[in-house]
Amino acid sequence: MVVDSANMESAEEETMLSEESEEENSELSDHELQEAFTKGLLKPGMNLLVDKSKKFINNVEGLKQCLADLRRELPWVERLDMTNKPAVDVLDKVDEKVLAQTNGEVDADDDFQREMFFYRQAQATVLEALPLLNKLGVSTKRPDDYFAEMAKTDQHMQKIRKKLISKQMQLERSEKVKKLREQRKFGKKVQREVIQKRQKEKKAMMSAVKKYQKGMTDKLDFLEGDQKKSRESSDSTKKGMNKKGPNAKRKYKDRKFGFGGKKSGQKWNTKESYNDVSSFRAKVAHAKGGKKGKGGKQNKRPGKSVRQKMKSRS
Known part of the structure; x- marks a missing residue:
């Protein structure tokens, strides 16, 4: 040992x-x-890795043997397997539309289209399976005393309900915000149109005032705010002026400044006008006298306080 x-x-x-x-x-x-x-x-390249090609064995006989071992000849009630195409949509059939789902062309990325395809396929399965179950004597309706627990708890369903409500609230808020934006846009558009209309009216009124100041019209229809009447009156006054002749203001200007011919340089001083002082008035030049009326009273402008009182009275 x-x-x-x-x-x-x-x-x-x-x-x-x-x-x-x-x-x-x-x-x-x-x-x-x-x-x-x-x-x-x-040196590089001395040691190389050689990939060996993998051999794929396609044992058809072995696969068929495995399938035969797995297959069981059971009645349909034990299997309940069905292969169905999706049910025909009644609304699309009425509108004479051919859906892509019936042809098997379903966009996998489109959630709504995919879920609708599953829903209609389940409808077709139910329509075909219920008559077969009724023939075989299998009950398809719940009894009155049937009791079953839900697969999901009440708390989970409450969470789902809250999420659905929150999504609905968000959609309602987004719709309200869209409506408010549209109303604001419409309000701004109306306000812009009103401002443009007022500017046009103001421009027309100012042009009418200028025409009145220049003596091109004698009527005051523009003060009433009626643009059409002012335009008609201005047209009529122009026609009347052409027929009757110039007014008193035009005649005075023609008499003072001349009519026709050269007009520039007519008010320039000359040697004779410079030496002529016969029309000079010292009181008028030095603002001692001023213009007096027939009664001899001076026409003075009232003070600021007096003018404010007059405005407040009016």
Whole structure:
């Protein structure tokens, strides 16, 4: 027994020494490889990885045998498997529309289209399966004393209900915001139109006032705010002026400044007019006298306080 234990210990020591020698050899080999790489003895492309082509085995007979082992000839009531196309949409049939879902062309990214396809396919399955179950005597309606627990808890359903309500509230808010934006846009549009209309009326009134100041018209219809009447009156006054002749203001200007011919430079001073001082009045020039009326009273402008009182009275 003692000899056996000594042999076992010697064997273990030999294995440990062999492992240490292997590690040293591996370290030395790595060091040698590094030195060879620095000297340029190692070049790229010496060691290449070769991909082995994978062999695919198509064992048709084995697959058929597995399918035969799995297949069971059971009645339809035990299987309840059906393959159906989606039910025909009545509304689209009335409108004579051909849906893409009936042709099997369903956009997988469109959630609504995909769910509607599942819904109509379930409808077709129910319409075909219910008569078969009734023939086989299988009841398809719940009894009056039927009791079953929901797969989802009440708390989970309350969370779903809250989420649905919050989504509905968000939709209502977004609709209200859209309506408010439309109303604001419409209000701004109406306000802009009103401002433009007022500007046009003001422009027309100012033009009518200027015409009245220049003596082109004698009527004050523009004060009433009726643009049509003012335009008609201005047209009629123009026609009357052409027939009757110029008014008194025009005649006075013609008499003062002349009519026709050269008009520029007529008011320039000459040597004779410069030396002629017969029309000079010292009181008028130095603002000592001023214009007086028939009664001899001076026509002065009332003070600011008096004018404010007059405005407040009116």
